[in-house]
Structures are given as C-alpha cells and as structure tokens.
Amino acid sequence: MSAKPPLLQVSNLGVTFRTEHGTVRALQDFSYELDAGETLAIVGESGSGKSVGALALMRLINDPPGRISDGSILYEGRDLLTLSEAQMQQLRGNDIAMIFQEPMTSLNPVLTVAEQIGEAVQLHQKVDAAAARNRALEMLQLVQLSEPERRLDQYPHELSGGMCQRVMIAMALACTPTILVADEPTTALDVTIQAQILDLIHDIKQRLGTAILLITHDLGVVAELADRVLVIYAGRKIEEAPVRTLLQSPRHPYTLGLLGAMPRLGATKDSTRLTEIPGIVPSLLEPIAGCAFAPRCSFAVERCRTEAPQLRQQGDAKHYAACWRSDDLAQPTT
Amino acid sequence: MLAFTMRRLLATVPVMAIVAIIVFSLLYLTPGDPAAVLAGEQATAADIERLRIALGLDQPFLTRFGQWIGGVVQGDLGTSVFSRRPVMDLIIQRLEPTIALTVASLLIAVAIALPLGIIAAWRSGGIVDRVAMSFAVLGFSVPVFVLSYLLIMLFSVELKILPVQGYVPIAYGIGPFLSHLILPALSLGIVNAALIARITRAAMLEVLNQDYIRVARAKGLSVRKVLLKHALKNAAVPIVTVIGISFALLISGVVVTETVFNIPGLGRLTVDAILRRDYPVIQGVILVFSATYVVVNLLVDLSYGLFDPRIKY
Numbered sequence: 001m002s003a004k005p006p007l008l009q010v011s012n013l014g015v016t017f018r019t020e021h022g023t024v025r026a027l028q029d030f031s032y033e034l035d036a037g038e039t040l041a042i043v044g045e046s047g048s049g050k051s052v053g054a055l056a057l058m059r060l061i062n063d064p065p066g067r068i069s070d071g072s073i074l075y076e077g078r079d080l081l082t083l084s085e086a087q088m089q090q091l092r093g094n095d096i097a098m099i100f101q102e103p104m105t106s107l108n109p110v111l112t113v114a115e116q117i118g119e120a121v122q123l124h125q126k127v128d129a130a131a132a133r134n135r136a137l138e139m140l141q142l143v144q145l146s147e148p149e150r151r152l153d154q155y156p157h158e159l160s161g162g163m164c165q166r167v168m169i170a171m172a173l174a175c176t177p178t179i180l181v182a183d184e185p186t187t188a189l190d191v192t193i194q195a196q197i198l199d200l201i202h203d204i205k206q207r208l209g210t211a212i213l214l215i216t217h218d219l220g221v222v223a224e225l226a227d228r229v230l231v232i233y234a235g236r237k238i239e240e241a242p243v244r245t246l247l248q249s250p251r252h253p254y255t256l257g258l259l260g261a262m263p264r265l266g267a268t269k270d271s272t273r274l275t276e277i278p279g280i281v282p283s284l285l286e287p288i289a290g291c292a293f294a295p296r297c298s299f300a301v302e303r304c305r306t307e308a309p310q311l312r313q314q315g316d317a318k319h320y321a322a323c324w325r326s327d328d329l330a331q332p333t334t
Numbered sequence: 335m336l337a338f339t340m341r342r343l344l345a346t347v348p349v350m351a352i353v354a355i356i357v358f359s360l361l362y363l364t365p366g367d368p369a370a371v372l373a374g375e376q377a378t379a380a381d382i383e384r385l386r387i388a389l390g391l392d393q394p395f396l397t398r399f400g401q402w403i404g405g406v407v408q409g410d411l412g413t414s415v416f417s418r419r420p421v422m423d424l425i426i427q428r429l430e431p432t433i434a435l436t437v438a439s440l441l442i443a444v445a446i447a448l449p450l451g452i453i454a455a456w457r458s459g460g461i462v463d464r465v466a467m468s469f470a471v472l473g474f475s476v477p478v479f480v481l482s483y484l485l486i487m488l489f490s491v492e493l494k495i496l497p498v499q500g501y502v503p504i505a506y507g508i509g510p511f512l513s514h515l516i517l518p519a520l521s522l523g524i525v526n527a528a529l530i531a532r533i534t535r536a537a538m539l540e541v542l543n544q545d546y547i548r549v550a551r552a553k554g555l556s557v558r559k560v561l562l563k564h565a566l567k568n569a570a571v572p573i574v575t576v577i578g579i580s581f582a583l584l585i586s587g588v589v590v591t592e593t594v595f596n597i598p599g600l601g602r603l604t605v606d607a608i609l610r611r612d613y614p615v616i617q618g619v620i621l622v623f624s625a626t627y628v629v630v631n632l633l634v635d636l637s638y639g640l641f642d643p644r645i646k647y
C-alpha cells in the first residue's frame with residue numbers, strides 16, 4: 001500500500017502505577033498502529049494491561065497513582081502526550097471515543113439519556129440544546145434502540161443492560177469519532193444480547209468507517225470483527241498478526257494457549273472464550289529477566305529464562321511474535 | 335409527589351405532638367418550684383401560694399396541658415411570667431436577628447464546605463485534601479464561643495475593622511447590618527462548614543470512583559463540568575441531609591453566638607428566659623425551634639427526588 005502514515009501510531013508506550021508495594025509496570029514498550037476504518041483487537045488475560053492501554057490512549061490514566069512514563073501516541077501527526085489537558089478535552093469524545101465494559105454503571109444514574117448523549121454533541125459541535133437533542137434521537141435510531149423518542153427522557157435505571165450499551169454506543173458515536181475504543185463491550189451482557197451488540201458494532205463499522213480498537217476476551221468476537229489482532233501478556237505485546245494468520249498459525253505459545261479451546265473458524269460460536277492457562281500472571285513489580293511467560297510455558301528452554309525475546313517478523317509480512325521458539329511452532333500441525 | 339408531600343406533612347403531626355408534650359413536661363422535670371422562684375426571696379408561704387394559683391400551677395397536669403395546647407394551636411403561646419407580654423409577641427420581636435444569623439451562617443457554611451469538600455475529594459491525598467480535612471477536624475472541635483472570641487480579637491480588637499458586638503436591623507441600612515452580622519455568622523458558619531465539608535468529601539469520593547465519571551471524562555468534559563454536573567448531583571442526597579442536620583447544630587449554636595455577640599434574637603430570649611425561669615417563654619421558644627427543625631427535615635426529604643430520579647414517592 002502507500003506510504004501514508006497510519007491514523008494512529010503508538011510507539012514504545014510505558015505506563016507505571018505507584019503502589020504501596022512499589023512501582024507496577026502495567027505497560028511496557030507497547031507499540032501498535034491503527035489505520036482509518038480498521039479494526040484492531042487487543043486480547044490477553046485479565047490484568048495483562050488491555051484497559052490501561054486503552055485509557056492511556058485517551059490520557060485518562062488517573063495520576064496519581066498512574067503515569068505514562070515513556071513513548072509517544074501520534075494521532076494525525078500530533079503526539080497526544082505533548083498536548084495540554086484542554087487540547088485533549090477537544091479530542092476526547094470528538095476524535096477518539098470510548099465505550100466500556102459495564103453499560104449499567106457507565107451511564108450517569110441521575111441524568112437522562114438525552115442529556116448524556118446531547119452534552120458531548122453540544123460540547124464538541126457547538127450546537128444548541130435542541131439540535132443536540134435531535135442528534136441524540138438520530139443516534140438512538142442508528143443504534144436501533146426501540147422507541148427512541150421515549151428513551152430520550154428516560155433514566156438509565158429504566159433501561160436494560162443491552163439498551164444501556166446501545167445508549168453508550170450512541171453516545172460514543174454522536175460526534176462521529178475516527179477511532180472508537182471498545183473495552184470489552186459485550187462481556188457484561190448475556191449471550192443473545194452480546195450477539196446483537198456485536199452485529200451493531202459490525203454494522204456501524206461498515207456504515208461509518210470508524211476505526212475500532214477492540215479489547216476483548218472473546219475469540220469469537222475477534223474472529224467476527226477484527227482485521228488484525230494484538231496479543232498482550234504482562235504489559236507487553238507478544239504477538240501481532242492479521243486475524244486469520246493469528247487464529248490459524250499462532251507463533252507464540254501464549255497465543256496457542258489462549259486458542260486452546262477455540263473451535264476452527266466456521267464452527268459454532270459457543271465456548272469461544274479464552275481457555276485458562278495453568279500458572280499465574282507474573283508480578284509486574286519486579287523487572288523480569290527473560291520471557292515473562294517462560295514459567296508457564298511448556299515450550300520454554302533455558303534461554304527463555306535468561307534472555308528476553310524481542311518481537312521478530314514471522315513468515316507472513318505483518319506477523320510478529322516475541323518468542324525464541326516461534327520457528328518451532330511454525331511446523332504445520334495438521 | 336403531591337400525595338407523598340401530604341403524607342409526610344401528616345406524619346409531622348404526631349412528631350410535633352410528642353415535641354409539645356416533652357416541651358410542656360419540662361416544667362415538671364426541672365427542679366425547683368417556679369412559684370417560689372418567681373415570688374422572690376422575701377416572699378412568705380402565703381405569697382407563693384397566691385402566685386401559684388394566679389399562674390394556674392395548682393391545676394392538675396392534664397388540665398394545664400389541655401389549656402396550653404389549646405392556645406398553641408391557635409397561635410397563643412401563653413404570657414411571659416416576667417414581662418407579662420404574650421410569648422408570641424416576644425418571639426416575633428426577636429425573630430429577625432435569629433433568621434438573619436441562621437441564614438447567613440448556613441450560606442457561609444455551604445459556600446466554604448462545598449468547594450472544599452469537592453476539591454479535597456478530587457485531589458484526595460493531596461495537599462488541599464490534607465489541609466482542608468485538618469481544618470475540618472479543627473473547625474469541628476473548637477467550641478463556637480472560642481472561635482467567636484478569636485474572631486472578635488482579630489477583626490474588632492486588633493484590626494478594628496468590624497464592630498465587637500451588637501445587631502443592627504436590616505431596615506437601618508445594609509452596610510451596618512452586614513458589618514454586625516459577619517463575625518457571628520462566620521463563627522457559626524465555620525463550625526458547620528467543617529461537618530458539611532467532611533460529608534461532601536466522603537460522598538464525592540465514592541461517586542468519583544464510579545464508572546460513569548470516567549465515561550464523562552472520556553466524552554471530553556472538563557474536570558469542572560464532571561465534578562459539578564456529573565458527580566455533585568449524584569452526591570447530593572447525603573450532602574443535603576447533612577445540611578439539614580447542621581441546621582439543628584445551628585439552632586444550638588445560635589443560643590451561644592447571640593450571647594457572645596449580644597444579639598437580641600431568639601437565642602438571647604431563651605437564655606434570659608431560662609435565667610428567669612420564665613417557663614411559658616422557654617416552652618414557646620423550644621416549640622418554635624422544634625417546628626422549624628421538623629419543617630427543614632421535611633424539605634430535605636422532599637428534595638431527594640429532585641436529585642435522584644430513582645427515588646420514587
């Protein structure tokens with residue numbers, strides 16, 4: 001393709017948290033790119049740093065205790081880490097919007113749906129309350145919420161979880177952002193509602209061309225929505241590849257572990273959640289010598305415990321993995 | 335809402351009835367024979383007896399309570415034993431300074447406490463938080479009269495910019511009215527601010543940890559907007575409640591402050607009446623204070639629905 005720079009280019013991002021026990025390195029040397037209209041999935045176990053990565057992008061890490069210690073976030077040529085708080089506020093919700101895992105608690109219980117959607121519109125598009133309300137209604141129709149007119153003046157407690165998530169999506173998209181960060185948007189919903197929300201996100205992606213940074217536990221979701229996948233472990237990217245490549249020929253034992261119970265593509269979408277990998281996630285308080293996954297890895301050799309593997313390009317041009325033994329994993333398994 | 339208001343109003347009737355009974359029984363619970371006290375030291379037993387009959391103190395309790403309560407519901411609180419004037423008139427005469435003092439103190443308390451509590455919660459653990467909360471502990475543990483004297487020493491004696499004491503009615507000009515009001519209102523306000531600030535901080539701290547605050551930030555709202563629009567409204571119920579409670583503290587504070595600053599309000603009337611054992615006046619003032627408190631609580635209850643749509647009546 002052309003040499004046009006990506007929409008978003010995150011380089012060597014580092015995030016630390018000060019705690020009573022010491023400094024937690026929640027994210028280290030974290031880099032990725034996102035093109036306009038593309039969907040990049042970030043997968044990893046609980047505590048691996050997915051949400052921290054998303055919040056860092058929005059510069060919403062609470063300081064204290066958190067701090068973005070290194071790196072750069074280039075968005076349309078500007079480094080977000082050098083912007084003032086006021087400049088970030090113009091960007092948040094307008095260029096980069098976010099939806100969260102818990103729809104029921106993510107809406108303010110004392111404000112109506114119209115107020116919550118409308119305030120972002122009023123803020124960023126400098127329109128009056130009536131126009132903002134119209135936009136809110138338009139958005140509720142876009143996310144296919146039933147009885148949209150009536151919903152406008154309802155409060156979150158009058159809506160179900162699925163409805164709340166539709167409102168959240170409507171709210172996030174109201175100012176037509178170029179990037180939508182979706183942090184586990186379906187995890188808190190029950191299965192049938194999950195499918196509906198996924199269809200909605202799929203539909204929106206097609207219609208609006210919004211780039212999506214999709215954080216998830218669910219490989220079914222990845223298979224359905226993502227163009228590329230990034231696997232994160234203990235705050236580091238350990239593998240990245242186009243979705244088919246990653247699902248079919250992972251080059252990191254951790255990814256292989258995550259895929260353990262994953263049915264082949266095209267199989268039924270049940271039980272596609274990540275499998276449990278034996279062992280525990282290492283403490284992020286101490287610097288880790290060697291590969292962070294080595295203690296849990298059945299492929300580990302002596303070198304893995306002493307020397308940290310760097311990301312290396314694999315067979316496919318856009319496939320990277322950080323594993324000394326990735327070539328051994330490349331042996332055809334069928 | 336209307337039905338709820340009516341129900342709550344009706345519920346205040348038994349409360350007020352109980353208050354009335356307690357207020358009236360005070361006379362019997364306190365030691366000393368009022369007739370003997372009123373008659374003075376030189377009085378003979380016959381003098382005292384005559385006075386007792388004149389005051390109706392010889393009647394049985396229930397008869398006297400019936401007479402008193404019958405008057406109360408018609409707005410007649412009896413007659414002062416000391417000045418022989420209707421208690422209602424005495425109270426109305428003293429009302430303005432007390433209302434001015436209470437309202438000004440409450441405004442000062444809220445004006446200090448809300449910003450302090452909000453900022454302390456937003457920057458919890460930070461310098462502002464620690465200074466504010468030390469102030470709150472201090473403000474709450476220093477008695478009103480100590481604070482009053484400190485303020486008088488500073489502003490009236492040392493700096494000589496405010497009058498030492500006294501009260502000027504608002505009708506005599508807003509300048510003198512305010513310059514006399516400011517110190518007593520400040521002493522009383524600061525003490526109440528301490529309590530309100532602590533509760534505001536606690537309530538805000540809880541709200542600020544909620545997911546929807548992060549969502550509001552992610553929309554691009556400024557910190558100010560997030561705090562004042564999204565957080566404060568959610569924290570409003572405990573804050574309004576504590577403001578209602580602080581009203582009760584104000585009432586007791588008024589008695590002390592009016593004495594220190596020589597303000598001719600209801601507080602002074604109460605103190606004087608107690609010193610003179612002027613029971614009808616004591617009963618009347620306490621009844622008025624209690625009724626005010628009941629009304630304030632009613633208003634607080636009714637206000638919850640304004641802040642939180644989940645509260646249904």
Ligand SMILES: Nc1ncnc2c1ncn2[C@@H]1O[C@H](COP(=O)(O)OP(=O)(O)OP(=O)(O)O)[C@@H](O)[C@H]1O
Pocket residue numbers: 017018019024026044045046047048049050051052053065066284
């Ligand atoms: N406020 C905080 N204080 C201290 N450490 C934190 C804080 N927030 C995050 N961390 C650290 O960052 C790590 C990554 O957290 P993060 O929330 O990004 O995980 P996640 O991948 O989103 O997990 P999940 O799937 O459970 O949402 C945590 O393990 C924790 O050690």
Ligand SMILES: [Mg+2]
Pocket residue numbers: 050051052183
């Ligand atoms: Mg998370």
